[in-house]
Amino acid sequence: MSSDVTNLYAEVQQFYAMQMQRLDRVDAEGYAATFTEDAEFIHSPGQPGSHGRDGITGDVYKVAEQFETDPQQRRHWFNMVNLEPSDDGRITATIYCLVVKNRAGQKPEFVSCVVHDILARVDGELLTQYRRVEYDPRDV
Amino acid sequence: MSSDVTNLYAEVQQFYAMQMQRLDRVDAEGYAATFTEDAEFIHSPGQPGSHGRDGITGDVYKVAEQFETDPQQRRHWFNMVNLEPSDDGRITATIYCLVVKNRAGQKPEFVSCVVHDILARVDGELLTQYRRVEYDPRDV
Amino acid sequence: MSSDVTNLYAEVQQFYAMQMQRLDRVDAEGYAATFTEDAEFIHSPGQPGSHGRDGITGDVYKVAEQFETDPQQRRHWFNMVNLEPSDDGRITATIYCLVVKNRAGQKPEFVSCVVHDILARVDGELLTQYRRVEYDPRDV
Numbered sequence: 001m002s003s004d005v006t007n008l009y010a011e012v013q014q015f016y017a018m019q020m021q022r023l024d025r026v027d028a029e030g031y032a033a034t035f036t037e038d039a040e041f042i043h044s045p046g047q048p049g050s051h052g053r054d055g056i057t058g059d060v061y062k063v064a065e066q067f068e069t070d071p072q073q074r075r076h077w078f079n080m081v082n083l084e085p086s087d088d089g090r091i092t093a094t095i096y097c098l099v100v101k102n103r104a105g106q107k108p109e110f111v112s113c114v115v116h117d118i119l120a121r122v123d124g125e126l127l128t129q130y131r132r133v134e135y136d137p138r139d140v
Numbered sequence: 141m142s143s144d145v146t147n148l149y150a151e152v153q154q155f156y157a158m159q160m161q162r163l164d165r166v167d168a169e170g171y172a173a174t175f176t177e178d179a180e181f182i183h184s185p186g187q188p189g190s191h192g193r194d195g196i197t198g199d200v201y202k203v204a205e206q207f208e209t210d211p212q213q214r215r216h217w218f219n220m221v222n223l224e225p226s227d228d229g230r231i232t233a234t235i236y237c238l239v240v241k242n243r244a245g246q247k248p249e250f251v252s253c254v255v256h257d258i259l260a261r262v263d264g265e266l267l268t269q270y271r272r273v274e275y276d277p278r279d280v
Numbered sequence: 281m282s283s284d285v286t287n288l289y290a291e292v293q294q295f296y297a298m299q300m301q302r303l304d305r306v307d308a309e310g311y312a313a314t315f316t317e318d319a320e321f322i323h324s325p326g327q328p329g330s331h332g333r334d335g336i337t338g339d340v341y342k343v344a345e346q347f348e349t350d351p352q353q354r355r356h357w358f359n360m361v362n363l364e365p366s367d368d369g370r371i372t373a374t375i376y377c378l379v380v381k382n383r384a385g386q387k388p389e390f391v392s393c394v395v396h397d398i399l400a401r402v403d404g405e406l407l408t409q410y411r412r413v414e415y416d417p418r419d420v
Contacts, residue, residue, distance in 0.1 A: 007286040017374075082154070082161055139246050139247055222301055
């Protein structure tokens with residue numbers, strides 16, 4: 001493997017660690033800033049996605065509202081990062097995600113999903129341009 | 141650390157992400173192709189292992205048969221990848237693995253194990269030459 | 281990202297895999313050797329920390345004593361490694377940690393926490409100089 005590709009791999013891992021730690025501390029603006037201005041975010045298959053940083057910021061606050069009646073610390077684990085660089089410089093990433101929901105007095109609750117990202121570089125900075133979340137079968 | 145070693149680290153992580161995503165979508169031939177032609181795969185201590193790509197392909201289909209009566213989406217999480225390159229160019233890898241079994245109407249089920257791999261490079265391509273799975277104590 | 285930074289990222293991941301695999305096989309001295317001589321380790325907020333390699337070795341043996349009456353194989357999963365190199369050469373690392381406790385006849389038990397590390401390089405070798413563990417809300 002070329003060192004360009006392996007450097008990219010570490011950069012993407014560092015990017016996801018930073019991005020999802022922002023989400024988990026409900027830094028909505030900081031999280032939205034890791035997406036491109038024209039980003040599309042499809043949370044659930046078959047439902048309309050969110051668009052742009054304002055849309056993503058709004059989504060974070062909407063989820064955080066639930067925490068007022070159901071207090072919890074979420075941790076988003078991204079792993080098994082599978083990258084396919086494309087010729088136009090963008091990167092297709094297929095990532096396993098475990099959402100760990102931690103509540104006082106309870107065992108952690110887990111949700112397993114797969115995240116489909118397209119990453120783009122804007123002024124040298126890696127950003128998510130497209131994200132689609134696909135949930136594994138679960139108890140809902 | 142030399143950049144050779146750190147490049148290898150990213151390459152191995154990318155390899156495992158690709159390899160195990162193939163397994164989890166029951167791409168048996170694609171999964172088997174990530175092993176060397178002479179690979180040995182020991183699933184359970186004390187039991188005979190599988191040999192070669194045909195043996196590994198057969199194992200994947202055998203496991204997938206269970207999914208007909210017990211539908212589930214498995215996700216193999218590899219993490220805590222500990223690499224020890226050896227002088228002959230092969231790499232010993234000790235990896236923590238969580239198997240996440242996702243079924244409709246149920247919470248995820250977890251199995252914790254340690255994967256002992258020997259990776260070899262064939263015509264420049266990284267492949268698994270030997271795999272031994274060691275299960276942690278569990279409810280069976 | 282510069283290749284120095286991405287090389288560091290892989291080096292830190294390899295370091296954590298090696299460090300925590302030593303802990304999980306109760307290699308107390310080997311684990312303590314991954315900390316600096318003057319290391320501080322704060323296990324629980326508001327409680328006094330451990331100091332130096334002897335202090336850390338003692339902690340490992342103290343935890344292992346519990347395993348005599350409650351046999352288990354622990355696996356420490358570090359992930360979502362977020363690194364911030366500082367000007368003095370030290371590295372601030374914020375890491376998600378899942379402790380997986382595996383017991384015969386039982387499902388795995390999980391504890392979610394965040395590890396705050398300061399890593400330093402001593403004679404070229406990466407070591408943990410400071411560690412503080414912050415637990416997520418849980419059933420205790």
